[in-house]
Amino acid sequence: MAPLPKYLTGDKEGIKKFIDQFDVFLFDCDGVLWSGDHLFEGTVDTLEMLRSKGKQLVFVTNNSTKSRADYKKKLDAMGIPAKVHELTSAHIPHLGGTDPTLLRAITPADHAAIAAGTALDPSVGAVLCGLDFHLNYLKLSLAYHYLRRGAVFLATNTDSSLPSAGALFPGAGAVSAPLVKMVGREPLSLGKPSQAMMDAIEGKFRFERARACMVGDRLDTDIRFGIEGGLGGTLAVLTGVSRKEEWEGEGKPVVPMAYVDKLGDLRG
Numbered sequence: 001m002a003p004l005p006k007y008l009t010g011d012k013e014g015i016k017k018f019i020d021q022f023d024v025f026l027f028d029c030d031g032v033l034w035s036g037d038h039l040f041e042g043t044v045d046t047l048e049m050l051r052s053k054g055k056q057l058v059f060v061t062n063n064s065t066k067s068r069a070d071y072k073k074k075l076d077a078m079g080i081p082a083k084v085h086e087l088t089s090a091h092i093p094h095l096g097g098t099d100p101t102l103l104r105a106i107t108p109a110d111h112a113a114i115a116a117g118t119a120l121d122p123s124v125g126a127v128l129c130g131l132d133f134h135l136n137y138l139k140l141s142l143a144y145h146y147l148r149r150g151a152v153f154l155a156t157n158t159d160s161s162l163p164s165a166g167a168l169f170p171g172a173g174a175v176s177a178p179l180v181k182m183v184g185r186e187p188l189s190l191g192k193p194s195q196a197m198m199d200a201i202e203g204k205f206r207f208e209r210a211r212a213c214m215v216g217d218r219l220d221t222d223i224r225f226g227i228e229g230g231l232g233g234t235l236a237v238l239t240g241v242s243r244k245e246e247w248e249g250e251g252k253p254v255v256p257m258a259y260v261d262k263l264g265d266l267r268g
């Protein structure tokens with residue numbers, strides 16, 4: 001049985017010992033640094049404090065509504081300095097997504113063209129579902145028909161919910177759910193807790209897993225990601241999705257190494 005996590009809020013000595021164990025901190029974003037556009041009090045100072053101790057900080061989000069460049073802008077605007085380590089773009093041709101011509105109600109002509117296949121691009125080999133604030137019936141219909149024709153079913157992540165403005169909203173898993181219902185199978189999910197994501201991060205940032213700590217608000221994505229990735233530590237915060245009741249008690253499947261009420265508590 002995993003030992004109960006250490007509660008670090010207000011424990012100066014415990015916080016110091018915890019931080020000293022790691023060289024690298026992987027930060028989940030939504031629910032840890034901010035909730036939507038609301039930056040949590042103490043976030044900037046805490047990241048600054050960790051940087052001043054020589055820690056490497058890596059931001060690891062499942063949120064696919066923004067590109068890395070957009071995240072860089074959001075971090076800059078919130079006073080969190082960050083570099084975008086994008087060496088080459090992926091060069092994967094794609095369609096759909098944010099295409100404005102899809103932001104409308106489906107028409108009888110769409111039904112006919114999708115059914116006949118004339119509205120479908122024959123070169124499409126995969127359908128990738130992510131968090132989409134403009135999800136609609138037309139996009140779902142196109143995605144379903146690509147899947148029916150044999151396209152690989154992928155998801156950026158399958159989080160059930162998105163923390164924003166201090167509440168929960170439908171997450172990326174709720175976006176792919178209608179397709180799951182239709183095709184009767186789950187997508188291959190590439191974001192946290194998938195270790196494909198951990199391997200990609202490790203490949204890019206070259207850190208020692210035993211000296212890295214994952215900080216997150218969700219047990220089923222962030223904390224599980226850190227544990228299954230063999231990281232030296234995991235730290236849960238209570239400003240997002242998971243509650244401490246989820247790891248308290250016996251036989252809980254995912255238990256963080258430590259937790260704080262909020263990230264800013266790491267300032268001691």
Ligand SMILES: O=C(O)[C@H](O)[C@H](O)COP(=O)(O)O
Nearest residue numbers: 029030061062063162171172
């Ligand atoms: O549904 C989603 O995609 C997630 O709730 C959201 O993107 C989570 O982002 P993260 O907590 O990984 O920053």
